[in-house]
Amino acid sequence: MKIFFRIALVLLTACSIQLKAISQDMMPLIKKVKEKLDKVNDYTASGTMKTDVAFIKAPLGKVTVYYKKPNKFKLKKDGGISILPKGGVTVTMNNILNEKDFIAISAGKQMIGSFMTTVVKLVPTSDKSDVVLSTLYIDETDNVIRKAQTTTKENGTYEIEMSYGKYLAYGLPDKMTFSFNTKDYKMPKGVTLDFGDEDKAKKEAAKAKKGKIEITYSSYTINKGVDDSVFSK
Amino acid sequence: MWKLLQIELFKIYRRPRTYIAFGAITAMIAIIQLGLKVDGKEYMEFVMADLGSTFSFEGNLLNGYFVCFVLLNLLLIHVPLLISLIAADMISGEANMGTLRLLLTKPISRTEFILAKFFASAIYTLTLLIWLAVLALFVSIAVFGTDDMFVMKNYYAVQISADDVFWRYVGAFGFAALAMITVAALGFFLSLFAENSIGPIVATISVIIVTTILSTMSIPLFNAIKPYLFTTHMVTWKEFFDEKVDAENNVIKGTIENPDRIITSVIVLSLHIVAFVGASIWVFKKKDVLS
Numbered sequence: 001m002k003i004f005f006r007i008a009l010v011l012l013t014a015c016s017i018q019l020k021a022i023s024q025d026m027m028p029l030i031k032k033v034k035e036k037l038d039k040v041n042d043y044t045a046s047g048t049m050k051t052d053v054a055f056i057k058a059p060l061g062k063v064t065v066y067y068k069k070p071n072k073f074k075l076k077k078d079g080g081i082s083i084l085p086k087g088g089v090t091v092t093m094n095n096i097l098n099e100k101d102f103i104a105i106s107a108g109k110q111m112i113g114s115f116m117t118t119v120v121k122l123v124p125t126s127d128k129s130d131v132v133l134s135t136l137y138i139d140e141t142d143n144v145i146r147k148a149q150t151t152t153k154e155n156g157t158y159e160i161e162m163s164y165g166k167y168l169a170y171g172l173p174d175k176m177t178f179s180f181n182t183k184d185y186k187m188p189k190g191v192t193l194d195f196g197d198e199d200k201a202k203k204e205a206a207k208a209k210k211g212k213i214e215i216t217y218s219s220y221t222i223n224k225g226v227d228d229s230v231f232s233k
Numbered sequence: 234m235w236k237l238l239q240i241e242l243f244k245i246y247r248r249p250r251t252y253i254a255f256g257a258i259t260a261m262i263a264i265i266q267l268g269l270k271v272d273g274k275e276y277m278e279f280v281m282a283d284l285g286s287t288f289s290f291e292g293n294l295l296n297g298y299f300v301c302f303v304l305l306n307l308l309l310i311h312v313p314l315l316i317s318l319i320a321a322d323m324i325s326g327e328a329n330m331g332t333l334r335l336l337l338t339k340p341i342s343r344t345e346f347i348l349a350k351f352f353a354s355a356i357y358t359l360t361l362l363i364w365l366a367v368l369a370l371f372v373s374i375a376v377f378g379t380d381d382m383f384v385m386k387n388y389y390a391v392q393i394s395a396d397d398v399f400w401r402y403v404g405a406f407g408f409a410a411l412a413m414i415t416v417a418a419l420g421f422f423l424s425l426f427a428e429n430s431i432g433p434i435v436a437t438i439s440v441i442i443v444t445t446i447l448s449t450m451s452i453p454l455f456n457a458i459k460p461y462l463f464t465t466h467m468v469t470w471k472e473f474f475d476e477k478v479d480a481e482n483n484v485i486k487g488t489i490e491n492p493d494r495i496i497t498s499v500i501v502l503s504l505h506i507v508a509f510v511g512a513s514i515w516v517f518k519k520k521d522v523l524s
Contacts, residue, residue: 052482055389056284057475059381059397059484080381080394081292083284183287211287 026104026120030136032143034097036171042068042226043172045217049075051083053182053211058083063215072231075215085180085213086155101125107135112146112161115139130154144171156181167220178213234345241353245319254315254361261311262304262368266376269300273377280385297374298382298398302474304369309409309470313416313441316361320354320420321433324517328428334522347514351421358417359410366406384474391475397486401473408495412467415502416441418509419463425516463505466498 045065051058062078075084107119117137124131130152137147144164151157158180162173245251269276273295281290327333337346382393393401420437427433444464447455459465475490489495 050483051392054482056392057389057478057482057484058392059394059486077292081290081294081383081392083288083290083392086287086289180287183283 026106029118029138029140029143030097030104030120030122033136033138033145033171036143036169037097040067040069040170040172041223042066043170043223044221044226045172046219047215047217049077049082050214050216051211052214053083054209055182056083056211065215065217066226066230068226068228068231072226072228074231085158085178085211101129110137112137112139113163115141115146117146142168144168167217167222170220170222172217172220172222174217176215176217178215180211180213182209182211234349237341237345237349238352238356241349242356245353245357251319251357254312254318255364257315258308258312258361258365259368261308262365262372265304265307266300266373269295269303270376284390293378293380294383295377296380296382296395297370297377298379298393298395298402300373300377301370301402302382302384304373305405305409305470308365308369309412309467310445312361312365312413313467314438316354316358316413316416317420317434317437317441319357320417321424321437322430323350323354323421324424325427325430325433326424328522329430337522343518344514347510347517351418351510351513354417354421355414358413362406362410362413366402370402370406382474386475392484393474393476394486397476400487404495405470405473408470408473408499411499411502411506412463412470415463415467415505415509418506418513422509422513422516425513425520461501463502466501469494469498 043066045067047063047065049061049063059080061080061082063082064076064078066072066074066076075082102125103123105121105123107121110117110119117139120136120138122131122134122136132151132153134151135149136145138144139146142164144162146162148160149157150160158178161177161179163175164172165174167174277295278285281294284290324333327336337343379395379398381395382398384391384393416437419440420433423433423436423440424430441464444462448459448462448465448468472489472491472495477485477488477490479485
């Protein structure tokens with residue numbers, strides 16, 4: 001019995017040492033990414049937003065995005081109604097990396113488009129965090145996140161893909177694509193008052209699938225100050 | 234013909250009961266607008282409940298365009314009843330008062346007489362719809378403002394840009410005018426067969442109720458006759474509020490998803506009008522007018 005406990009103790013110690021080692025290995029890379037993002041105290045960005053959900057026909061819209069450290073984020077459509085997945089679009093890389101207590105685990109390498117990335121899994125250690133798990137695909141050449149998958153307690157799993165251009169030096173993307181899961185959509189005829197014949201193709205489109213929100217940024221105004229009142233409206 | 238039409242219009246607009254329909258529409262719209270103004274938030278939460286669990290919305294969803302769409306959905310089923318009050322009284326009313334025979338002693342053809350009476354009821358129908366448009370669209374815009382219009386369908390939702398909505402309402406009201414004139418033509422036709430107004434009015438309302446039930450029920454037995462019923466085509470105005478999308482699911486502004494449905498419905502309704510008015514002329518020419 002004593003021998004069994006000794007073996008178990010040795011194994012547990014070995015595991016914790018290894019976990020710490022993995023975590024420490026990934027921390028410099030995360031630190032580099034964070035340092036790049038930390039150059040930005042605030043920004044105002046303008047662009048276009050496309051809502052791509054099988055059962056929603058929505059026009060392209062001009063949007064203005066506001067960000068202020070540490071985690072204030074606001075997306076405003078310039079006229080018109082904006083439809084956003086609950087919680088998803090407001091998840092920024094800063095939100096993810098600003099989590100103070102997490103374990104970073106290396107999960108190998110993977111190609112994202114034409115970029116080789118290092119896969120890092122972030123597991124928050126605090127029970128209070130809404131994020132359950134984040135997987136980051138970090139491009140070590142430019143120290144930017146090319147893709148992130150985040151699973152939250154409240155709003156399911158989101159995937160964010162980013163492509164960079166003019167604002168690569170600040171770690172700010174030219175295009176962001178948010179992918180999320182949608183539920184089945186069906187409205188009772190008594191509500192829609194639409195008593196026409198049912199279209200099978202439309203019925204099929206209403207079933208749960210992936211939805212996407214694409215934001216293509218045309219310009220950023222960086223570190224010029226953003227009023228706090230923008231976020232409270 | 235013009236003189237005859239003027240006389241018929243004068244007769245329609247000097248009768249107090251003509252304004253019952255205007256009063257009823259005003260009251261119904263005011264009640265719905267008041268309800269939505271006071272408790273619109275709860276109504277929108279109920280309507281958007283399915284989408285609201287996945288998405289959050291920002292903007293003025295309960296705007297004038299949306300309110301007008303709700304009003305038209307609720308009212309365009311009931312307006313035919315108000316139209317039949319006048320249209321189904323056009324000939325039978327004269328017969329009831331004993332003035333029909335007197336009118337036909339004038340040097341006018343029976344065709345001219347029938348056409349003048351039908352055009353008068355059609356103009357009444359148009360004025361009623363213009364009044365409906367003023368209250369449902371313009372007053373709603375004034376009270377609730379404007380924004381993109383969000384239309385919920387059974388299996389999908391459509392967001393129409395605010396600057397792409399107005400022309401759709403012009404089209405929808407134009408289409409509704411054709412649909413309501415079809416009702417007026419039916420009521421007018423039935424008014425030939427009675428010497429009091431009650432019968433044709435009740436008959437018109439009954440025909441509309443029965444055919445509306447047949448049009449809305451998805452029973453295979455009735456599906457074969459559905460395309461020929463005018464009530465099936467009366468709701469096609471909603472097609473103006475659906476947009477085409479390209480292969481990447483981008484909305485193509487200024488388009489209608491199924492313009493062919495609108496064209497088909499316009500043809501079917503127009504044929505009904507021609508048939509009812511043509512039959513009215515034919516019956517009236519052969520009619521032995523004794524009252």
